[in-house]
Amino acid sequence: MAKLSVEIITGERVVYEESDVDMVVAPGADGALGLLPSHAPLFTLLSLGEMRVIKSGEEQSLAVFGGFLEIADDHIRILADAAERAEEIDVDRAEVARERAVSRKSEGTSATEDMMRAELAMRRSMVRLKISRRRQGRQGGGGSSAQSPN
Amino acid sequence: MPTPREIRRRISSIKNTSQITRAMEMVAASKMRRAQQAVTASRPYSERLRLMIGDLAAMAAGAEEQAEFPLLERREIKRSQVMLITADRGLAGAFNSNVIRHGLQFMREREEGFENIDMVAIGRKGRDFMTRFGQPLVADFTNMPDRLSIDDVRPMIQIASEDFIAGKVDAVYAVYTQFINTLRQEPRVLQILPIEPPEDTGEARDYIFEPDPTTVLNALLPRYIEVQIYQTLLESVASEHSARMVAMRNATDNAKEIQDELTMTYNKARQAQITAEVSEIAAGAVAQQR
Structure with missing residues (x-):
């Protein structure tokens, strides 16, 4: 195929x-x-x-x-x-970035452009965190069960 | 014949110069490595983007679509913009003069004539030349960082695409230096606007577009300009540092050669002086014996 x-x-x-x-x-x-x-x-x-x-x-x-x-x-x-x-994602950095973005968003007084940037930064760091968490979960749980056939 | 003391002074002055050129060679070499890496790393992206646009060329070139995409619009060229990409510093061999000469020649061959060319100078050398030459500049960018990011080229992109879309100019060209290898760099001209879709490489495919063709092309085309301008700058920076390194290596080698020659002359002069002194003393001794 x-x-x-x-x-x-x-x-x-x-x-x-x-x-x-x-x-x-x-x-x-x-x-x-x-x-x-x-x-x-x-x-x-x-x-x-x-x-x-x-x-x-x-x-x-x-x-x-x-x-x-x-x-x-x-x-x-x-x-x-x-x-x-x-595997290249830096979890700590993503976590820090997310917190920074969330706090900047909750301040909420700055210009719309800043808000958009904060929103984007938050979404980026959340994608990073989600992916690296899943990766860790997979490694901790199943181990290397998914071996390639050849 | 100069006195030994004069020669010694020249030797030490040349030695100093060669130490400076050697240091500059080293600095240029390390910057060159980084710049060459950057240029080779970013080539795949711009090449693939070119291929993508090529795949869509049939669609992009369709006459009825052109009105929708101002960046593709081809019109009679009454006024054009030329971006001249040079270095901020000299001492890079013929690097700056080559690209400037190439740019001038290109401008001379344009039908719209010098007075209808908007000049954008990137790099101090090109700016200074155009000011002396008497060609007015619409914008100049100097002191570009060594490590270029795409954000650094945003202002240039903005000038080029705004002026083009507003109809102030009918074409935008970049005159830059293409990096080939450490020993070879070639000045070239690249048409930035209107976007010239590359020859359709594959067979025309019926693409499905998400969300829709207009949105996709409207995102793709500006990106293409960005990447092209960014790429020409990276090529120029890599060329600049390579040219400077080679120029400084030659300078160091030449200094060494002159130093050797002068040392030889110095020894000869010293020996001649000693011989003269000895013969004077001998002559004096003989005279006193009389």
Whole structure:
């Protein structure tokens, strides 16, 4: 059966590159998108959220913060404004950032632009926290039960 | 023939100079490494973005869509904007003069003529040259940080796209230096606006768009300009530091050569002096024996 190849690139670097992927779940602008091989050509904006790549039963998760996704001929090309692999996320920093954003939002007196920035910062840090928590949960609970068959 | 003392003074002065050029070479080398890394790291993104736009080219080039996307609009060029990207500092070999010469040549060949070109200078060298040359500047950007981020180029992007959309200029070009490798950099001209969709590479596909084609293209096109301007700046910075490192290495090598030559002349002069002294003493001794 056909497989997908995936590349995730930001302005600074190539974050992720993988072939023989079974399925990708991406945070599309109009809600989550599940992409399987032989998908029709599609072009979408990305919102910020979690992206999951499933390959041989193993799941890899990434944080994506806006950008573009194109799928054509079983090749997924993602140009993200920013992206991180789950293991790269700095949990402490994300926690601090979230608290800072929440307190700035609750002060609520500053200009709308500042509010928007705080809102965005909060959403970003929450995506980071969610992903790294799930990763930790998986590692603590199941261990390395999901072994790849080959 | 200069006296040994004069020669010694020149030797020490050249030694000082070579120490300075060596230090500058080292500084340039470390900046170069970082800049080269940055430029190679950001190339995949701009190339992929180009491919994406290429995939949508058929749609983007459709005449009826053009009205919806002002950044694609092609009109008769009566006035254009040229962004000249140079360095803030000199001592980088022919780096600045090459890109300036290339820019001037490009401007001379334009049909709209010098007086209809809005000049945007990025880098002090280009700004100073254009001021001396008498070409008025609509904007100049100097003291750009070594570690460029896309936020640093936002103001330039804004000037370019606002002037273009408002119809003040009908095209925007960037004159920059393409980084090829440490020893080779080439001045080039890149058309920024209107966006020239690259040749449609693959077969025309029937894409599904989310949320819809207009929204997607309206997000993609400005991003493309941003990335292109950012990329030309990164290319220029990497070229600048490479050119400077090579220039300073040559300077250090030349200084060493002159130093060797002067040391040779110095030894000769010293020996000649000693010989002269000895023969004078000998002559004096002979004279006294008489």
